[in-house]
Amino acid sequence: MYEHDVIVVGAGGAGLRAAIAAHEEGADVAIVSKLHPVRSHTGAAEGGINAALREGDSWEDHAYDTMKGSDYLADAPAAETLCKDSPKETIKLEHWGMAFSRDDDGRVSQRPFGGLSFPRTTYAGAETGHQLLHTMYEQLVKRGIKVYDEWHVTRLAVSDEEKPEDRTCHGIVAYDVQTGQVEGFRARNGVILATGGLGQVYDHTTNAVANTGDGVAMAYRAGAPMEDMEFIQFHPTTLPSTGVLITEGVRGEGGILYNENGERFMFEYGYANNLGELASRDVVSRAELTEVNEGRGIEDEYVHLDMRHLGEERIIDRLENIVHLSEDFEGVNPLDAPMPVKPGQHYAMGGIETDENGETCISGLYAAGECACASVHGGNRLGGNALPELIVFGKRAGHHAAGKDMEEAKITTGKEGEYELGEVDSPVELGEAGIGEDAVADGGTAADAGASVSGADLVQRAVEDERETIDTLLEREDGIQQAEIRERVQKSMTRNVNVFREESALKDALRDIREARELYQQVFVGDKSRTFNTDLLQTLEMRNILDIAEAITLGALARNEFRGAHWRKEYQERRDEEWLKHTMLSWNDGRPELWYKPVILEGENKTYEPKTRSY
Amino acid sequence: MSTQVPETVEEESATEAASAGKQKRDAKKRERAERVQEQREAEAAEKARSADDTYHLKVFRYDPEVPEKQEPRFDDFHVPYKQGMTILDALMWARDHYDSSLTFRHSCRQAICGSDALFVNGSQRLGCKTQLSDLSEPIRVEPLPHSDVVKDLVVDMEHFYDQMESVEPYFQTNSLPDGELDEQRQTRENREKVKMSTRCIWCSACMSSCNIAAGDNEYLGPAAINKAYRFAMDEREGEDMKQRRLEILEQEHGVWRCQTQFSCTEVCPKDIPLTEHIQELKREAIKNNLKFW
Numbered sequence: 062m063y064e065h066d067v068i069v070v071g072a073g074g075a076g077l078r079a080a081i082a083a084h085e086e087g088a089d090v091a092i093v094s095k096l097h098p099v100r101s102h103t104g105a106a107e108g109g110i111n112a113a114l115r116e117g118d119s120w121e122d123h124a125y126d127t128m129k130g131s132d133y134l135a136d137a138p139a140a141e142t143l144c145k146d147s148p149k150e151t152i153k154l155e156h157w158g159m160a161f162s163r164d165d166d167g168r169v170s171q172r173p174f175g176g177l178s179f180p181r182t183t184y185a186g187a188e189t190g191h192q193l194l195h196t197m198y199e200q201l202v203k204r205g206i207k208v209y210d211e212w213h214v215t216r217l218a219v220s221d222e223e224k225p226e227d228r229t230c231h232g233i234v235a236y237d238v239q240t241g242q243v244e245g246f247r248a249r250n251g252v253i254l255a256t257g258g259l260g261q262v263y264d265h266t267t268n269a270v271a272n273t274g275d276g277v278a279m280a281y282r283a284g285a286p287m288e289d290m291e292f293i294q295f296h297p298t299t300l301p302s303t304g305v306l307i308t309e310g311v312r313g314e315g316g317i318l319y320n321e322n323g324e325r326f327m328f329e330y331g332y333a334n335n336l337g338e339l340a341s342r343d344v345v346s347r348a349e350l351t352e353v354n355e356g357r358g359i360e361d362e363y364v365h366l367d368m369r370h371l372g373e374e375r376i377i378d379r380l381e382n383i384v385h386l387s388e389d390f391e392g393v394n395p396l397d398a399p400m401p402v403k404p405g406q407h408y409a410m411g412g413i414e415t416d417e418n419g420e421t422c423i424s425g426l427y428a429a430g431e432c433a434c435a436s437v438h439g440g441n442r443l444g445g446n447a448l449p450e451l452i453v454f455g456k457r458a459g460h461h462a463a464g465k466d467m468e469e470a471k472i473t474t475g476k477e478g479e480y481e482l483g484e485v486d487s488p489v490e491l492g493e494a495g496i497g498e499d500a501v502a503d504g505g506t507a508a509d510a511g512a513s514v515s516g517a518d519l520v521q522r523a524v525e526d527e528r529e530t531i532d533t534l535l536e537r538e539d540g541i542q543q544a545e546i547r548e549r550v551q552k553s554m555t556r557n558v559n560v561f562r563e564e565s566a567l568k569d570a571l572r573d574i575r576e577a578r579e580l581y582q583q584v585f586v587g588d589k590s591r592t593f594n595t596d597l598l599q600t601l602e603m604r605n606i607l608d609i610a611e612a613i614t615l616g617a618l619a620r621n622e623f624r625g626a627h628w629r630k631e632y633q634e635r636r637d638e639e640w641l642k643h644t645m646l647s648w649n650d651g652r653p654e655l656w657y658k659p660v661i662l663e664g665e666n667k668t669y670e671p672k673t674r675s676y
Numbered sequence: 677m678s679t680q681v682p683e684t685v686e687e688e689s690a691t692e693a694a695s696a697g698k699q700k701r702d703a704k705k706r707e708r709a710e711r712v713q714e715q716r717e718a719e720a721a722e723k724a725r726s727a728d729d730t731y732h733l734k735v736f737r738y739d740p741e742v743p744e745k746q747e748p749r750f751d752d753f754h755v756p757y758k759q760g761m762t763i764l765d766a767l768m769w770a771r772d773h774y775d776s777s778l779t780f781r782h783s784c785r786q787a788i789c790g791s792d793a794l795f796v797n798g799s800q801r802l803g804c805k806t807q808l809s810d811l812s813e814p815i816r817v818e819p820l821p822h823s824d825v826v827k828d829l830v831v832d833m834e835h836f837y838d839q840m841e842s843v844e845p846y847f848q849t850n851s852l853p854d855g856e857l858d859e860q861r862q863t864r865e866n867r868e869k870v871k872m873s874t875r876c877i878w879c880s881a882c883m884s885s886c887n888i889a890a891g892d893n894e895y896l897g898p899a900a901i902n903k904a905y906r907f908a909m910d911e912r913e914g915e916d917m918k919q920r921r922l923e924i925l926e927q928e929h930g931v932w933r934c935q936t937q938f939s940c941t942e943v944c945p946k947d948i949p950l951t952e953h954i955q956e957l958k959r960e961a962i963k964n965n966l967k968f969w
């Protein structure tokens with residue numbers, strides 16, 4: 062068994078920042094990641110980091126834009142924390158040498174982005190995430206922070222008190238991809254989940270193959286609630302064939318969207334009469350799909366994004382990476398022709414419920430970055446707000462886990478504040494599919510513990526449970542392979558739980574997920590080797606995909622209104638009197654339990670009154 | 677949550693009945709699993725047969741643990757072609773439809789995570805950005821040369837990472853502004869100068885293509901030297917630090933080992949002019965030494 066003060070799971074932007082912060086506080090910290098840190102998906106972020114750095118801008122304006130963009134489903138204390146901390150965290154990156162694009166006076170450049178009232182998106186060409194990830198990894202190397210790379214974390218070692226709020230996280234169980242060895246990692250102070258996105262629940266996504274929502278699902282099965290899972294952001298400009306992202310920076314710099322008739326539809330059809338292409342992402346995604354659905358799409362599938370008029374010099378200076386992506390993955394040179402684009406799954410606004418300090422309701426368990434929901438994005442994330450989230454909340458979680466005195470959080474977690482139970486009309490049984498020896502699908506419930514069991518013993522028990530699961534999987538001689546189950550779930554989610562949602566399709570998705578859960582009881586790993594067994598790795602990821610797909614769909618079915626990225630055919634209005642509340646799902650004895658907690662709209666100096674969102 | 681479940685769930689109170697019910701359910705589940713599996717394999721074979729275009733890949737296989745794979749070999753895969761398909765797409769198709777033990781690293785699918793550098797038809801390339809249609813068949817897919825193979829197409833990256841980390845690959849400056857909101861100014865020209873060097877994705881294609889690195893395990897290699905270049909040429913680091921960086925680069929196994937063969941530059945998937953960067957550092961090193969004469 063390995064042992065450290067703080068263990069960070071995941072080595073993308075949030076994980077690296079958390080580890081550096083914990084180290085700064087003097088903690089013995091280690092990162093456990095299923096990839097090598099420089100392979101993390103933060104590297105694929107293109108656009109930039111929103112930070113109120115300039116005269117004429119303020120964190121208050123940034124917070125206002127964020128609350129409006131969220132469609133009033135973000136919690137003001139979290140959004141304000143993001144906006145207040147972002148400037149100094151962004152400049153901290155600059156002090157660490159990050160290669161930001163520069164203005165003539167040598168200061169870092171900023172550009173306009175969707176839904177922002179000021180051009181406050183700080184960027185490094187169209188490769189901001191790559192620069193950020195590498196800059197932070199460099200700082201990790203400088204500090205000599207230990208990284209267990211290519212170790213896939215499969216389970217949290219959490220004590221088994223009845224109420225999640227009484228539980229403690231003592232560590233994790235991970236599987237060494239290189240050798241197949243399953244080991245425990247005890248965390249003396251805390252575990253920080255920074256496992257990133259969950260785009261692999263869908264088949265058309267900008268997300269990496271590694272983004273299977275591992276942290277969210279593990280925390281959920283250990284008792285930490287998932288929050289606002291139905292809010293999935295679809296990015297309006299992804300390449301149709303692969304889902305590769307074309308940054309909002311293209312529109313920020315003046316790129317124009319056209320339909321098949323060559324009409325600038327954002328204005329022509331009144332989708333966003335003021336901001337046009339720079340309306341927020343949910344608005345543009347729906348506009349594009351409406352064009353396609355009304356027969357004005359190209360090849361009935363996509364629209365055109367044209368940036369030729371910006372001129373080669375400006376494109377190469379600020380968007381060079383886009384030229385390469387479009388050429389390599391779509392065969393279109395955007396200096397000569399418009400790029401084909403369509404909406405694709407991009408970001409999960411929801412995730413593990415945390416407060417502003419990254420803490421969950423389970424003592425010693427933290428989450429930061431895309432896997433967490435503080436919540437800063439509410440119903441819709443503004444472009445350029447994901448990277449500041451990583452550094453701001455990664456740092457806060459790192460500090461808190463390392464024992465630094467933090468200001469008390471205003472957001473409550475778990476069922477400690479005000480809440481109400483919910484109901485949803487599901488066509489099938491939900492949650493755990495199997496029983497007895499088929500425990501594989503239901504993942505790790507809290508490990509056994511009595512009053513006399515030490516943290517180390519608890520981790521050891523969790524290790525033994527996981528070894529058994531993995532042995533069972535490897536010993537099975539026949540059954541069904543995860544690739545088949547994965548494809549079914551991904552296709553069903555894209556067909557049924559996409560930009561436009563309707564009740565019958567959501568129910569179809571729940572039926573498909575139920576069937577996939579049952580098939581998963583028969584899952585088997587064809588590769589029997591212990592060495593670099595990616596078949597086993599993907600099979601273990603698959604159980605996370607199942608839990609998350611169900612949570613997204615269930616949340617979408619329960620939310621009878623239209624808010625942010627969540628559009629419902631049957632409910633075309635935002636219903637503030639009933640729905641200014643977060644959708645919460647807790648794993649309760651193998652079944653999802655639905656409940657709600659109110660949104661906090663009271664900020665430090667003002668209350669954000671919900672207004673009609675127009676751009 | 678009170679979920680309404682219209683479909684009735686079997687309720688059996690007696691243990692025997694429950695276990696019989698369970699057996700029945702299990703048998704049903706197994707049957708369904710087998711059916712799905714058979715259907716899937718048939719579909720895969722049918723897809724490959726009926727595709728207008730099928731690509732033939734010869735893929736390197738090796739697993740130290742599996743008796744029949746201990747002796748390295750090539751497996752043939754026939755993959756149905758779709759417009760725009762890459763080497764990575766083909767490998768994924770083969771893995772998902774033919775052999776789930778086929779092993780390779782991959783993640784982002786968009787040439788930024790750097791995990792799928794492979795040796796394709798005799799050249800180092802990223803699987804995700806190499807179009808099948810640009811290659812002649814049969815397409816040979818092998819792990820990166822000059823690295824230990826862990827399994828199939830996966831190589832051991834430790835040495836590469838060690839070299840990258842040996843050049844003090846982090847920003848060091850002694851002119852940090854006092855205010856936490858004050859930037860260190862950098863000219864556009866200087867950012868432009870280091871820009872290409874910052875694009876490295878640590879894929880190791882360059883190291884794998886370098887004859888010198890193959891023969892001298894201590895040679896820093898193109899990627900690590902480029903990493904040092906990124907900092908040495910950054911005006912924010914200052915002269916003292918540049919001096920120190922040059923000392924690292926001038927060591928016996930540093931820049932002077934490079935024989936300007938350009939193979940690293942040729943294979944770099946991010947178009948970094950690696951050889952030029954190494955040459956420039958050689959010139960800097962000479963200028964640096966001249967000062968003392």
